[in-house]
Amino acid sequence: MxxxxxxxxxxxxxxxVIALHWAARRIGLPPATALLVGGGGLAFVPGLPPVALDPExxxxxxxxxxxxxGAYYTAFGRFRRHxxxxxxxxxxxxxxxxxxxxxxxxxxxxxxxxAACFALGAIVSPxxxxxxxxxxxxxxxxxxxxxxxxxxxxxxxxxxxxLFRFAVVATLSGVFDSGAAVSNFxxxxxxxxxxxxxxxxxWMFVVRRLSDQTLIILANTLICWAAYIAxxxxxxxxxxxxxxxxxxxxxYQHIIFPAQVRLRGAAFWQTLVFVLEALVxxxxxxxxxxxxDRVGGIEAVSxxxxxxxxxxxxxxxxxxxxxxxxxxxxxxxxxxxxxxxxRPLGARQATVLGWTGMRGVVTLAVALTLPASMxxxxxxxxxxxxxxxxxxxxxxxSLGWLIGRVRxxxxxxxxxxNLAQSEAAIARARTDAVEAHAYAPDGTLIHPQLLEQSRxxxxxxxxxxxDTDKFMEGARTHFDVVLIALAAGRAELIRIHRAGLIExxxxxxxxxxxxxxxxxxxxxxxx
Numbered sequence: 459m460x461x462x463x464x465x466x467x468x469x470x471x472x473x474x475v476i477a478l479h480w481a482a483r484r485i486g487l488p489p490a491t492a493l494l495v496g497g498g499g500l501a502f503v504p505g506l507p508p509v510a511l512d513p514e515x516x517x518x519x520x521x522x523x524x525x526x527x528g529a530y531y532t533a534f535g536r537f538r539r540h541x542x543x544x545x546x547x548x549x550x551x552x553x554x555x556x557x558x559x560x561x562x563x564x565x566x567x568x569x570x571x572x573a574a575c576f577a578l579g580a581i582v583s584p585x586x587x588x589x590x591x592x593x594x595x596x597x598x599x600x601x602x603x604x605x606x607x608x609x610x611x612x613x614x615x616x617x618x619x620x621l622f623r624f625a626v627v628a629t630l631s632g633v634f635d636s637g638a639a640v641s642n643f644x645x646x647x648x649x650x651x652x653x654x655x656x657x658x659x660x661w662m663f664v665v666r667r668l669s670d671q672t673l674i675i676l677a678n679t680l681i682c683w684a685a686y687i688a689x690x691x692x693x694x695x696x697x698x699x700x701x702x703x704x705x706x707x708x709x710y711q712h713i714i715f716p717a718q719v720r721l722r723g724a725a726f727w728q729t730l731v732f733v734l735e736a737l738v739x740x741x742x743x744x745x746x747x748x749x750x751d752r753v754g755g756i757e758a759v760s761x762x763x764x765x766x767x768x769x770x771x772x773x774x775x776x777x778x779x780x781x782x783x784x785x786x787x788x789x790x791x792x793x794x795x796x797x798x799x800x801r802p803l804g805a806r807q808a809t810v811l812g813w814t815g816m817r818g819v820v821t822l823a824v825a826l827t828l829p830a831s832m833x834x835x836x837x838x839x840x841x842x843x844x845x846x847x848x849x850x851x852x853x854x855x856s857l858g859w860l861i862g863r864v865r866x867x868x869x870x871x872x873x874x875x876n877l878a879q880s881e882a883a884i885a886r887a888r889t890d891a892v893e894a895h896a897y898a899p900d901g902t903l904i905h906p907q908l909l910e911q912s913r914x915x916x917x918x919x920x921x922x923x924x925d926t927d928k929f930m931e932g933a934r935t936h937f938d939v940v941l942i943a944l945a946a947g948r949a950e951l952i953r954i955h956r957a958g959l960i961e962x963x964x965x966x967x968x969x970x971x972x973x974x975x976x977x978x979x980x981x982x983x984x985x
């Protein structure tokens with residue numbers, strides 16, 4: 459394909475992303491489902507060139523920023539508190555699913571070597587961070603379930619990739635060393651942590667010395683690829699290095715970045731992540747055509763591969779439920795015999811958690827890296843696609859419905875301070891600071907208006923914290939009037955600009971001030 463044609467195709471895909479997202483919102487589907495199905499449909503449109511998703515490019519282009527985005531916004535306190543449960547899912551569930559799929563595949567396809575069966579299990583075992591965040595954006599989960607799913611999606615790719623590499627080596631060489639596999643996994647994991655911390659230290663050193671906001675935002679964007687590539691270059695887990703760097707970035711950005719960098723950077727980053735996430739799903743769908751052409755078309759799949767495909771899809775789903783309910787039962791037994799720190803999820807929460815094992819870009823990219831000499835390679839590719847489509851389309855589409863029927867409860871204890879109390883504490887600190895600087899050394903009040911405004915603000919917020927519901931009844935009407943006034947001011951600003959009374963620079967500066975003020979009012983009104 460000519461480079462210009464490639465660029466035109468990318469533009470067409472972005473236009474398709476907009477259309478599919480709009481359609482998904484209109485009919486109530488998760489956007490990930492619409493993009494995946496839409497991409498699969500577009501792949502068979504006559505005249506469109508075939509698209510092959512290069513696995514190495516897919517991993518290095520899409521995975522680091524999407525992992526970074528998840529780690530950046532991870533609630534670190536809950537992540538640390540639920541780390542045992544996260545590791546149970548990210549390591550235990552992935553290993554268990556790999557073994558279960560390997561056993562089932564060998565039973566259904568006896569001629570396939572055991573190691574190749576486990577390689578397929580490693581391909582389809584880790585739920586995908588991209589798919590999970592794409593589907594979970596449209597649902598509301600209890601905080602404990604959110605922490606478990608977010609943490610699992612960040613760490614389980616490393617487990618799956620290690621298992622896959624050892625299974626492929628064992629298939630091609632006929633030798634498997636379990637001790638070497640465990641030690642290598644530990645080395646990759648701890649090495650990834652070290653690399654992630656090292657890249658984060660360099661990032662903090664650089665960012666603290668940059669004064670240009672655009673350069674700071676660029677440095678923040680590059681850190682995800684820097685951590686991932688650095689980890690892969692020294693042969694440790696680039697996934698874990700990226701996650702660690704993202705956690706550090708999310709923890710320190712509050713004290714390193716100026717407010718304008720956070721506002722501008724967040725807007726840029728959200729757009730970048732949206733584009734990459736959307737392209738991932740539409741390209742996965744596009745790649746279906748090449749896989750089907752390779753294996754002989756849909757007829758060949760339906761006649762020779764239907765039973766193994768169905769068997770693996772069911773095994774992937776059932777194995778997750780078995781692991782989660784088994785682990786939860788063990789926690790229940792431990793709590794019954796006196797281990798008070800063991801906190802089982804309960805049937806409702808475990809059911810929702812079991813239904814959230816969506817697969818995506820990692821499964822596809824890893825499947826595409828299978829060596830040409832790998833026994834059963836075509837079957838593995840078809841099964842990988844089937845698992846992605848089944849989990850994203852079926853589970854992703856029905857997850858909201860399941861949550862509504864099961865109604866999981868939030869088991870995490872509430873924080874000691876709520877939003878209103880936090881705002882009151884901030885207002886108290888601000889007022890104290892104003893009071894400390896409102897007087898001259900001789901005791902003369904030099905900032906009376908500022909002091910009065912601060913005290914008035916503190917009084918209002920304290921009334922809001924004392925009875926939030928009653929306060930907001932009148933406040934919403936107040937905010938609506940303020941928004942009407944802002945709209946009038948914006949209209950007047952545009953009028954005088956169109957009349958040639960002010961320069962563009964004045965328009966942009968005043969419009970930015972109005973935008974920031976409007977955003978603050980909307981956030982307060984909708985809180």
